[in-house]
Amino acid sequence: MTGRSLFIANRGEIAVRINRAARSLGMEVIQAHSEADADMLAVRLADRAVEIGPPAATKSYLDIARVVEAARASGADAVHPGYGFLAENAAFAAAVEAAGMIFVGPSAETIARMGDKVAARAAAIAAGVPTAPGSEGRIEGLAEARAVVAEIGFPVMIKAAAGGGGRGIRVVESDADLERLIPQAQTEAAAAFGDGGLYVERMVRDARHVEVQILGDGSRAVHLFERECSLQRRRQKVWEEAPAACLGAEARARVCAASVRLAEAVGYRGAGTLEFLFEPARDAFYFMEMNTRIQVEHPVTEMITGVDLVAEMIRVAFGAPLGLRQEEIAIDGHAIEVRVNAEDPSKNFMPFPGVTGAIETPEGVRFDTMLYEGYAIPPFYDSLLGKLIVHGADRDEALSRLREALAQTRIGGLKTTLPLFSALARDPEVLAGEVNTAWLESWLQRNIIQAA
Incomplete structure (x- = not known):
């Protein structure tokens, strides 16, 4: 990829993550940014930066014509949409390719088909994937x-x-x-x-949220096993693990094989995720949707497989055949990710933009973040600051390392969701893996989280 250039049409921690993958491939990095994001870390790390408009809400990052023209004028070979914003927008993918650039993701046709949940459900049924x-x-x-x-x-x-x-x-x-x-x-x-x-x-009662990571090159696909994302607040994931501790070997093989069948049936290109509800009482999976993009929780899969998912999706986008074979991908240990947001858990998770003070994280722990000391967080965007990711030989060790990492992590100047995770990492039901998609909402009604 040396000599190629990548335009990142996103912001925050995912823009930093894409920057790292692109640099590992020897690519030039061009970073899009709104006026409000001129000083963000992704801009500082980029080879070049291009302003795409005013800060108000998310409009700059959602303006397809403006973003595509900025990428074209920069001379970029390819555009990576990250997640959120235009990542699953078929019109954006089509516009990027019409402008003579490579879209790092699936085709516009695949995005449109799988982005409509009714059409995706029909595709799943046709591929023999179970649905509710x-x-x-x-x-x-x-x-x-x-x-x-x-x-x-x-x-x-x-x-x-x-x-x-x-x-x-x-x-x-x-x-x-x-x-x-x-x-x-x-x-x-x-x-x-x-x-x-x-x-x-x-309605599936007492459901666990299990999702399968896949990679495809348009003709062949592989899975990189599954994650569990059952700890959710307001239907938003806050804590993710890989592999899913609720699954045995047979169930894992079943859901992963079904995911590959569906990915190949729709000619999937790039990194994507198939989401399922798992009903333990019936040992049954039900397909929910396909996310046609990289996901926030992708690091836990990288930690247990050793595969750089973002780099792989870039390679495939440039026309390389999938370089991984299913038999080469194995699970190594257990990983847990918690989403660190600029929110005050003691005040009903009120957003807390501010100026970042000193940042401390323990050695050997992965912290995918957009922060640096002195960074003023704009009030216009999502409150996600980054993800703290730990890895252990098994789930117990990963939980122990998570507790240690949370105790040693400091983000000065801000209220964050770190205290929530410190409490959850000691809860007996979380430690036993006895949670479902409704569990956290109920737990929050019974527990008061003190601000750090």
């Missing part, structure tokens, strides 16, 4: 939802056909709830994704 009982396609209103519920029964989940991040989702326990919540979900989905389409699935 539910509507065969989109539902247009209350009457169609009632027809589905008459077959599968309550409780059900109403879900947005487009988008993600937990928006446009409602749990429905009765017909009265159905009548009340369908309009709410449609309005939220339309506002968030520009698409008010919905579908219905049977």
Whole structure:
């Protein structure tokens, strides 16, 4: 890749992470930034930086025409979207390629197909991947939802056909709830994704959230095993582990093989993730969605496999065949990641932008971050500061190292979510792995987190 240039159309810690991967391949790094991000770490690390507009909200990073023109004018060979913003936008991928550059990710057609959850569900069924009982396609209103519920029964989940991040989702326990919540979900989905389409699935009680990391080159795909992401607040993941301790060898082989089948069936190129609900009582998996991008939690997979996922997706984007064979990929130990946000857990996780003071992290612990001492965090963007990642020979050792790392980590000048994780890393149910996707919300109602 030496002599090639990569335009990073994102910000924060993922921009720093992509910078590191690109440099490992000998590439020139060109960093996009808003006016508010002129002093961010990713800009400081880049070979060149290009301003793409004003700081207000996220508009600069969401302006397809502006971002593509900035990348084209910079002379970049390729554009990496990171995650969030335009990462799963088919129009953006198509515009990058129309401008004569390489889009580091799947094709626009794949993004569009798998970004529509109803179409993705149909693709999963066609590939023999298990799905929860539910509507065969989109539902247009209350009457169609009632027809589905008459077959599968309550409780059900109403879900947005487009988008993600937990928006446009409602749990429905009765017909009265159905009548009340369908309009709410449609309005939220339309506002968030520009698409008010919905579908219905049977609610899976006591579910674990398991996802499989895949890499593909458009014809062949491999899996890099799975992660568990059951610790969630407001349907947002906060703590991730690899491998999933709730799975045995047979279940792991089953869900990973299904993921590869679906990735190959849709001609997937790059790094992506297939998300499942695992129902322990039935030993059953249900496909939820495919994320057609690199994910926040990718470091735990890198820690147990030794594979640089970002570098691999860049190589594949430039036309290299997949360099990994399934039999070469093995699990080494256990890894845990916690998401460190600029939020005050003692005040209902109120955002806490400010000026970063001294940063201390223990040696031997991975901290993927956008921070440096003296950095003023802009108030316009997501509160994610970085991820603290530990690795051990097994889960018990990883948990022990996490407790030690949290005790030794200091981020001056800010309130962060570190105290939350210090408490969770000592909780008996977390230590025993006895959690599900609803567990953390219930735990937070019973526990007061003191600010650091």
